[in-house]
Amino acid sequence: MQKYTDRQTEIIEAATARIDxxxxxxxxxxNLAQDLHLSEPALYRHFKSKNEILSSLLKYFxxxxxxxxxxxxxxxxxxxxxxxxxxxxxxxxFSAKPAIVSVLFAxxxxxxxxxxxxxxxxxxxxxxxxxxxxxxxxxxxxxxxxAVSVSTLTTIIIGGMRMTVLxxxxxxxxxxxxxxxxxxxxxxxxxxxNN
Amino acid sequence: MQKYTDRQTEIIEAATARIDxxxxxxxxxxNLAQDLHLSEPALYRHFKSKNEILSSLLKYFxxxxxxxxxxxxxxxxxxxxxxxxxxxxxxxxFSAKPAIVSVLFAxxxxxxxxxxxxxxxxxxxxxxxxxxxxxxxxxxxxxxxxAVSVSTLTTIIIGGMRMTVLxxxxxxxxxxxxxxxxxxxxxxxxxxxNN
DNA sequence: TAACTTTGCGAGTGAATACTAACTAATGAT
DNA sequence: ATCATTAGTTAGTATTCACTCGCAAAGTTA
Numbered sequence: 001m002q003k004y005t006d007r008q009t010e011i012i013e014a015a016t017a018r019i020d021x022x023x024x025x026x027x028x029x030x031n032l033a034q035d036l037h038l039s040e041p042a043l044y045r046h047f048k049s050k051n052e053i054l055s056s057l058l059k060y061f062x063x064x065x066x067x068x069x070x071x072x073x074x075x076x077x078x079x080x081x082x083x084x085x086x087x088x089x090x091x092x093x094f095s096a097k098p099a100i101v102s103v104l105f106a107x108x109x110x111x112x113x114x115x116x117x118x119x120x121x122x123x124x125x126x127x128x129x130x131x132x133x134x135x136x137x138x139x140x141x142x143x144x145x146x147a148v149s150v151s152t153l154t155t156i157i158i159g160g161m162r163m164t165v166l167x168x169x170x171x172x173x174x175x176x177x178x179x180x181x182x183x184x185x186x187x188x189x190x191x192x193x194n195n
Numbered sequence: 196m197q198k199y200t201d202r203q204t205e206i207i208e209a210a211t212a213r214i215d216x217x218x219x220x221x222x223x224x225x226n227l228a229q230d231l232h233l234s235e236p237a238l239y240r241h242f243k244s245k246n247e248i249l250s251s252l253l254k255y256f257x258x259x260x261x262x263x264x265x266x267x268x269x270x271x272x273x274x275x276x277x278x279x280x281x282x283x284x285x286x287x288x289f290s291a292k293p294a295i296v297s298v299l300f301a302x303x304x305x306x307x308x309x310x311x312x313x314x315x316x317x318x319x320x321x322x323x324x325x326x327x328x329x330x331x332x333x334x335x336x337x338x339x340x341x342a343v344s345v346s347t348l349t350t351i352i353i354g355g356m357r358m359t360v361l362x363x364x365x366x367x368x369x370x371x372x373x374x375x376x377x378x379x380x381x382x383x384x385x386x387x388x389n390n
Numbered sequence: 391t392a393a394c395t396t397t398g399c400g401a402g403t404g405a406a407t408a409c410t411a412a413c414t415a416a417t418g419a420t
Numbered sequence: 421a422t423c424a425t426t427a428g429t430t431a432g433t434a435t436t437c438a439c440t441c442g443c444a445a446a447g448t449t450a
Contacts, residue, residue, distance in 0.1 A: 007397085022306065022307060023304075024306075025219070025307045028436080029437080030438090039400080041398080041400090041439085041441090042397070042398055042399075044438095044440085045397055050437095050438065108303055108304050109218075111218030111220075112217060112218045121365055147386070148382045148385065148386065152378055152379055155379055156354075156382060159351075159356070159359070162358060166302060170316055184347055187343045190342060190343065192386070223406080223407065224407080224408060225406085225407080233428080235408085235409080236411095237427070245408065
């Protein structure tokens with residue numbers, strides 16, 4: 001796992017904040033430097049290009065997410081509990097650092113660069129795998145109903161959660177993400193959990 | 196309802212295609228003019244600015260969607276059938292003109308402009324209203340189960356469908372959108388339809 | 391203390407961007 | 421026949437962009 005200097009982390013977080021507030025189009029080296037009270041050339045001491053800032057930014061958050069969710073999974077018992085824990089962890093993280101959402105859910109904004117859009121699809125695949133494994137385990141153990149297939153359930157669950165996050169973002173973070181997310185997950189679980 | 200000249204429609208569709216292929220960042224007046232085999236100033240004969248092209252583009256597709264779905268709704272009987280018809284119409288449209296998806300599902304790409312991002316949220320609200328009305332009608336008539344609330348079901352349904360469209364887009368339109376979308380919708384309906 | 395490395399700066403550079411000025415050819419109405 | 425309108429052109433403009441050059445100050449190491 002790659003390490004970042006303090007300055008690099010600062011730059012990554014400032015870039016994330018700017019993307020969240022004003023969109024990718026507004027992320028310029030000039031703006032970013034001003035946010036950090038640095039000159040433009042100073043940024044190039046820490047990243048060799050603007051693209052590398054974006055690339056590192058994605059890598060940074062992917063690593064964080066992977067480590068966090070792996071820890072969550074290893075401390076859960078049954079399937080339902082695990083799924084609740086996974087989404088709770090995600091929602092807590094988004095709620096604490098809203099800007100992350102703009103980057104992790106950014107299918108369209110990095111479209112212009114192959115390497116970056118690939119990083120974004122890694123995020124999706126990662127989440128997909130966690131949920132698929134959970135559903136499979138739950139269906140095998142008889143905890144979940146088998147009426148709907150693993151892949152269909154995975155799409156419904158991730159789709160419902162993403163939709164909740166999106167609505168929260170569009171509301172200007174004024175809705176209660178954690179509560180709303182929980183409601184959606186419980187709604188779905190009530191339809192598939194055998195009791 | 197506003198009318199567009201033939202040239203304006205051409206420009207709108209060329210812009211949509213370019214956004215779909217290369218992202219918003221690649222939509223420049225120069226590129227757009229080249230796509231249409233025109234000079235740059237020629238575009239300004241038809242729209243007074245680049246922003247107006249984008250603004251008209253969104254308006255154009257919102258109108259199309261509204262007209263189309265209103266027609267669909269007026270020719271359906273029970274709730275389940277109506278919901279199937281709504282999503283079938285959406286999926287057929289996306290499948291026939293894939294580039295539209297990049298614009299209608301573009302929460303983040305128009306972030307830089309208030310007027311444009313407002314237009315995007317209109318698209319979401321529109322779909323939300325159609326589905327909410329359907330669920331309410333279905334629950335009132337006893338067609339759908341009342342175990343899960345209207346708003347939660349709406350989020351799950353729209354979320355699941357959007358997720359399907361997103362996966363289709365990320366696959367480079369290689370998956371079968373219409374079939375996959377139908378599978379998701381039937382999966383959800385199987386959990387809520389009383390028979 | 392001397393040399394080296396790190397991290398910053400002001401002042402640029404060429405390329406790209408949205409948009410404009412000035413002009414022209416064609417069309418259509420009076 | 422004349423004249424206005426429409427839709428196109430070439431040749432620009434000012435501004436913004438990512439990025440570079442050469443220099444300096446402040447550690448850090450020998």
